Amino acid sequence: MLRRLIVFPLLLLGACATPQNNYDPLEPINRPIYQMNKAVDDAVLRPVAKGYVRFVPPPLRKGVDNFFENIDDLFSIPAALLQGKATPASKSFGRVLVNSTVGVGGLIDWASDLPIEKQNEDLGQTLGYWGLPTGPYLMVPFYGPTTLRDSVEPLSRFIWGPIDYVDDLAGQITYYSVYIVNARAQILPLDKIINEQADPYAFIRDSYLQRRWFKIHDGNPPFPLPMGSAEDLDADADSEEAAPIASAPSAVNPETP
Amino acid sequence: MYPLFSKLLLIITLSFTAAVSVANDSPEQIVRSTSKDVLDIIKKNEKDNSKMRDLVDQRLSPLADYNRMTSLAVGRYWKSATPAQQDALSKEFRTMMIRTYLSALTLYKNAQINVRGTRAGNDASEQTVRTEVSLPGQKPIPLDFSFEKIGSEWKVFDISVEGISFINNHRNQFGAVIRKDGIDGLIKSLSEKNNTSRQNK
Numbered sequence: 221m222l223r224r225l226i227v228f229p230l231l232l233l234g235a236c237a238t239p240q241n242n243y244d245p246l247e248p249i250n251r252p253i254y255q256m257n258k259a260v261d262d263a264v265l266r267p268v269a270k271g272y273v274r275f276v277p278p279p280l281r282k283g284v285d286n287f288f289e290n291i292d293d294l295f296s297i298p299a300a301l302l303q304g305k306a307t308p309a310s311k312s313f314g315r316v317l318v319n320s321t322v323g324v325g326g327l328i329d330w331a332s333d334l335p336i337e338k339q340n341e342d343l344g345q346t347l348g349y350w351g352l353p354t355g356p357y358l359m360v361p362f363y364g365p366t367t368l369r370d371s372v373e374p375l376s377r378f379i380w381g382p383i384d385y386v387d388d389l390a391g392q393i394t395y396y397s398v399y400i401v402n403a404r405a406q407i408l409p410l411d412k413i414i415n416e417q418a419d420p421y422a423f424i425r426d427s428y429l430q431r432r433w434f435k436i437h438d439g440n441p442p443f444p445l446p447m448g449s450a451e452d453l454d455a456d457a458d459s460e461e462a463a464p465i466a467s468a469p470s471a472v473n474p475e476t477p
Numbered sequence: 478m479y480p481l482f483s484k485l486l487l488i489i490t491l492s493f494t495a496a497v498s499v500a501n502d503s504p505e506q507i508v509r510s511t512s513k514d515v516l517d518i519i520k521k522n523e524k525d526n527s528k529m530r531d532l533v534d535q536r537l538s539p540l541a542d543y544n545r546m547t548s549l550a551v552g553r554y555w556k557s558a559t560p561a562q563q564d565a566l567s568k569e570f571r572t573m574m575i576r577t578y579l580s581a582l583t584l585y586k587n588a589q590i591n592v593r594g595t596r597a598g599n600d601a602s603e604q605t606v607r608t609e610v611s612l613p614g615q616k617p618i619p620l621d622f623s624f625e626k627i628g629s630e631w632k633v634f635d636i637s638v639e640g641i642s643f644i645n646n647h648r649n650q651f652g653a654v655i656r657k658d659g660i661d662g663l664i665k666s667l668s669e670k671n672n673t674s675r676q677n678k
Contacts, residue, residue: 338616409584413577416670422649427641434640439607439619440596444637447645 243357244425250359254421260362261404266411269404283327284402289338290319290326291382295373299341303349308339315339340435344370348436357425365428504624504631505595507540508606512590519579519586534575542625542632543571549634550644551663554655562660569667574643576674578636588612590620602626 244250273281293315300309315331315338323330332338347369348354355368366374383395417423426447433445502510514536522529544563547570548555558566593607604624611617623635635644654663 409581412580416577416674418650418654418666422653423646426646426649430637430641430645431639434619434637439640441640444642444645447642447648 243429246356246358250357250425251421253359253361254424256361257359257364258420265400265404266408269401269408272401273405273408281402281405284398285406286319286323286329287326288399288402289329290316290323292342293319293338294382295343295377296339296341299343299346300339302343302346303341305341308341311336312339312341340438342370342373343376344373344432345436347372348432354429354432357429359421359425365424367429367432370432502631503595504604504606504622505592507624507631508590508608508622509592511536511540512608515582516586516588516590519582523583523586530575530579533579534571537575538571540631540633541571542627542634543567543574545625545632545634546570546574546644550647551651551655552648554652554660558660562664565664566660566667569664569671572671573667574636576671577643581638585610585612591617598623598625604631 293312296312297309297316300306300312314336318331318334318336319326319329322328344367352369354370358366358368358371360366360371363374383392386392386395414420414423430445430447433441515533518532518536519529522532544567547563547567550570551558551566555563588610589612591609591611593609596605596607598604602625604626606622606624608620608622609617610620619639621637621640622633623637624631625634626632635642637643651663654666658666
């Protein structure tokens with residue numbers, strides 16, 4: 221049931237792509253969804269996450285975060301392997317092995333102390349590595365920013381994950397609740413910066429897309445991702461910024477009616 | 478007469494030494510020494526936010542090309558701005574940038590900044606210094622500084638956190654404000670934001 225709830229809006233969004241802006245064709249749909257997500261966040265999620273940070277002792281929170289990070293590590297093994305990256309894959313494997321056993325099911329991150337550094341791979345990056353473009357940027361209800369390509373990661377986790385071995389509904393609800401609250405609590409420090417922005421929607425979108433671009437190239441992108449619509453860029457600006465966007469077909473600015 | 482003279486002398490000596498030290502350093506050396514100094518300033522002035530901000534600003538100002546940063550963030554509208562407007566924009570942009578990064582840096586005051594290497598830019602006059610900010614028990618955060626050589630000096634024109642560029646991230650928002658309220662509207666909205674957060678501190 222939960223799965224269908226998530227997949228359906230994604231398909232819906234994918235279906236009605238009407239290009240308006242060179243990298244955010246779904247902006248007219250995304251913006252209202254962002255407003256709704258923001259309202260839900262203001263009313264429920266952020267207060268809960270704040271309470272979580274305030275009342276749950278730090279070691280326990282660290283344990284919870286480690287637990288979910290351990291599952292991330294598990295998923296980053298196939299993501300690295302499918303890119304032919306043997307060392308990152310084996311490091312993630314070592315991390316899962318150590319942390320799931322000595323680290324009591326992932327609650328303690330012994331691997332980082334060894335040190336086996338955390339790797340940064342996911343299936344969206346795998347597809348990007350092989351040249352698949354991002355597809356439209358999506359603001360998913362109750363979830364947040366992603367792109368059509370990067371949605372492969374959360375979707376794959378719905379298809380299979382350790383949660384499948386928790387059968388009763390109460391257990392599943394607890395798992396997802398803790399997961400969501402932990403994830404939200406991790407990004408609480410960013411709220412201040414986001415709230416300061418003239419256009420938080422654009423700020424989150426541009427940050428998300430640049431960060432993904434950076435990760436797909438393992439921190440070494442060939443050129444910075446051009447942000448802003450073509451008309452915002454200076455024609456005489458540096459070639460690396462002007463060139464990629466010049467080839468984009470008819471970029472119309474979202475703000476012009 | 479005498480105090481004025483000594484002040485002048487001090488200013489001349491200071492600007493001279495600053496220029497010399499900057500001219501001889503590679504971007505990587507600049508990042509190493511500056512990041513150490515900035516973290517020191519933050520640690521020593523934790524209780525006095527405005528003093529901390531001023532000291533950091535002073536330490537960074539000879540190294541950063543705020544005009545260039547602002548012009549890149551404002552994009553094509555930069556040229557239509559009058560010199561006075563450009564100055565005002567740069568000034569507000571500078572304040573905003575210091576404010577943004579300081580609020581992030583105070584969370585990371587015990588962090589270690591490790592230089593991971595330098596990447597060549599498009600031509601010989603551009604270089605990016607790649608660093609990582611790490612706290613014990615946390616994932617390191619990539620922090621990159623883009624330098625441009627102006628004359629014999631290297632100056633920072635962009636900073637990115639996890640690949641999120643400060644100038645790129647403001648281009649859309651600035652463009653939208655300028656189209657709606659003009660360049661003066663942007664100056665006004667930036668300075669209002671800078672002022673409110675100053676009062677909050």
